[in-house]
Amino acid sequence: MLSLNWITINKRLLEAATLINATPLETFTNILHIITSTGVITEDDLATINKSLQYSDDQLQLLVQSILHIYKKASLIVMKPVTLQKDLENKLKLNSEKSEVFVKVWTDVTKRDFGDLDRRKKLDGVAWSLNLNTHSSSNPPGSQILKPIARLQLSMSDFENKHSEETTLELDAQGLVEIYKTLESVQNKLDSVNNVKS
Template sequence: KYGSRDKYQILTCFDKCNFKQGQSFEARVTQIYDPTKFWIVSKFRELEVFQKYLFRFYYLNSSNYKIPHDKIAIDLYCMCFIENAYYRGVIVGFPIRHHDAEQEVQVFLIDYGMLKIIDINNIYYISEECLRVPQFVVRASLAGIRPLNDHWTTQDVDRFYDLVTDKIIKVNVIDIDCKRKILKVFINIKDDNSMISVQETLLTENYAAYIRDKEKTVKTIQTLGFKSPYLLQGGVALINSLNRTKFSLLLKHIVKSEKEELFTQEELVKLSESLKLDETNLQLLIQSIAYIFKQSSKVILKPTVLQEQLVEHLKFNPEKAEDFVKLWTEETNQVFDLKNSHNLENISWELNIQTASTLCNKEQHLNTRLQMGLVSVDGKEKENVILELDEEELLHLYNVLENVQSKLDNI
């Protein structure tokens, strides 16, 4: 009979769909263990049709596929009848039974990610045709978040359940664990006319925290002024999925554009067709590129440092990071003439106290004189810049430098 896993393997959804980093698609969540362990189905409409076929076929032919009790074994593919429907599964174990209990088996439903305990009288062989249909479900994990404490609480899981259950979700693949066949994803859900990030909701409502090994990434993002790290990660995943030439052209258009609206509606339609992105992901892509460039232009960084941060912490593809920094350098040079820039070689200071004047012979005035020795980048020119600061101006300078140091410490 059909169904033995050592003779036949039903192709997994992970292998069939060949998911890519940066890919986006609609899906439904079918089973939740916690926010970092759940199962999703991308072809949920096809699954509904398939389930109707299973019911009709086994309603008429189930007696021909009955499995003898002595043939039931672990790793056997089977068809299960539960809750007035038929489901494909694989037998994974036998629960501990009392003497008066019916004989049961533990079955993992391969199209839903669920583990069920089923009476052996409701177990059937899978038909040859159904063995050829790939599994529908794939395991997923919310990228970049962890429990607030050591484990997910019931409240954490319930909140995640409320956010995604019975809804069509928008999935962005951030990373892929090929060994364990798990998609690390960013999820959006539609609320009225806007899209809500599931990660951001869990973080904001204190149901989750950033993963510790991501803290430097988050600090880097915050240093550049980004408010939504995981929304940005979704945008970066889309950037990485682009052809390099198309990314370079899109980047130049966004940066060089002087219009408030970066693209006309007609241009957006053409761009959507060219990049094969829906409206939501196209907007996320455009806004991410514009936002990263804008925020990067607000900080003073060496090009090599910016490129390292884009690759190591924002997970840019190296080629995309190179193109980004090249254009960033060109644009920055137009604002700051780097050829005429200077390095600080030395600094000296003196404190002057004026104890009397013609107006008041007892009044004291503190005055600080700073002399900064500057040398040109090529080392050929030197000059001194002198600043005279009163107490209030000196305090302001001190606070500015403290703020700069704080930013540097966070990088």
């Protein structure tokens, strides 16, 4: 059994690659679009797909489940489209026509879901300070309340380190709690993705 970083190649998957290569490009593209729009293939979808193919039930199941499996595995990773295409062609033995369509659909969905990765920024550093502001809105004259304000400074740059910028956030206690909860939620999602990959 040959193992890539993002998918395990076995005899059954290689059989599926042969079926994928034999499937007309339009049908393959339609299957990918169904998968990316709904995430599932219904019985009606299977019947429609098989009208043009005339595959046995086992072959049809192998074809559709394998495309779904490859797509889901590819969706769990971040890699360059060129690398994905090379893996599809060299390791899975998909022909160039099918791998190009797969990579185009995968790239379009990734951009839709995550935005243009070329414009993303990486976090280079975080600095913080705590300030106490005086607040005297509804208190008796002469009495002041100290209100803690956290100041977070985020240093960011693009992935090629050509442009850098700093963003400063001023947060009260409620704002800090919201940021903490959001970061905790992000960490939980990352942990669940890492558990699926292993």
